[in-house]
Amino acid sequence: MKKLAEQEGSPAVAIWVFTGVVMLVIQVLLGGITRLTGSGLSITEWDVITGALPPLSNQQWMAEFDKYRNTPQFHLLHSYFTLSDFKFIFFWEWLHRIWARLVAVVFIVGFIYLVWKNKMKQWMILPLAALFLIGALQGAVGWIMVASGLTGDAIYVKPTRLAIHFVLALGLISSAFWIALSWWGIPKERRFRCPGLRNWTVLIIIFIFLQFLFGALMAGNKAASAAPTWPTINGDWLPSSLWIRKPFLMNFIENLITIQFIHRGLAYLIFLLVLIWTIKASGVKKIRQIPLLLTLIQVGFGICAVLISGGITANHWGAFEWIALLHQFIGMIMLLSMIYMYFLLGPSPSIDGSGIQV
DSSP: OGGGGGOHHHHHHHHEEEEEEEEOOOOOOOHHHOOOOOTTTTTTOTTTTTTOOOOHHHHHEEEEHHHHHTHHHHHHHHHHHHHHHHHHHHHHHHHHHHHHHHHHHHHHHHHHHHHHHTTTGGGGGGHHHHHHHHHHHHHHHHHHHHHHHHTTOOOOOOOHHHHHHHHHHHHHHHHHHHHHHHOOOOOOOGOOOOOHHHHHHHHHHHHHHHHHHHHHHHHHHTOOOGSOOOSBBBTBBSSSSOSSSSSSSGGGTTOHHHHHHHHHHHHHHHHHHHHHHHHOOOOOOTTTTTHHHHHHHHHHHHHHHHGGGOOOOOOOOOHHHHHHHHHHHHHHHHHHHHHHHHHHHEEEEEEEESSSSO
């Protein structure tokens, strides 16, 4: 076992990985804008190479528009669209895809540069290769998600595939963030030894991921407007329609009231867990309030989003869309803050054979 402080060149690699984390967060936010503007199905093909360029002539634009006009979404939802309308939704899906390509370019070019500068250690290769493979898998899952909305009578992508795509992205961001923290070399004096609190932090992180899963199902099913009330759900504390779907498990995927009920319940539970964590983290005086503050903001945005969801206007960016996007962003920052707390609460910095702190 080597001490993390003894590693040479780790901060340079860590900065590169941190850059990737920021770019991935932006990528998720672009995905949120794509979803909120209804743009996700505007590009009907997955062309990794030539698809990097948008249409450059009116003829090319009409060819892409014709492809979109053959989709169920156009026939059932957007039959009134003009070429100008199509260009708007095309832009957001194209930007989402081109940013993903840019992330890959930064990863590959940065890797080559760091190897050339002798900053890359051999034990770093395997974790970085794993990140690259997860990123590639994320791209494939993204296309599988889009393809689910291009056939039959679908007007949106399948909520379950959206949830998988979203949670996988968060897993990639979290893994990259952890690797960057491990390779940065945080001084021992900034660390706190508290095994019990660290286990508590793991529990919160697990519930946050579960909450993200149901948040994605909320978004995919457009479930917010099914109960635009608070604190009750359409006047009920325990709605009678919670378990009406058959088979029973379909309530967790398709029943909008059940999904919103669980999403709300998890929010209250996470707030309680973070509150207890904050009280227990008396030794982490300087930064222990950060997760609680982020949780309060996150819950506040969630409540606001639900209350104004009844006024959503199709193909119009308004207050709901802004709040929903901020809700997603604060959620990601909250997750990263808990991962950072878990890191600070760990044992003295050390690495295993793969170079990842244990």
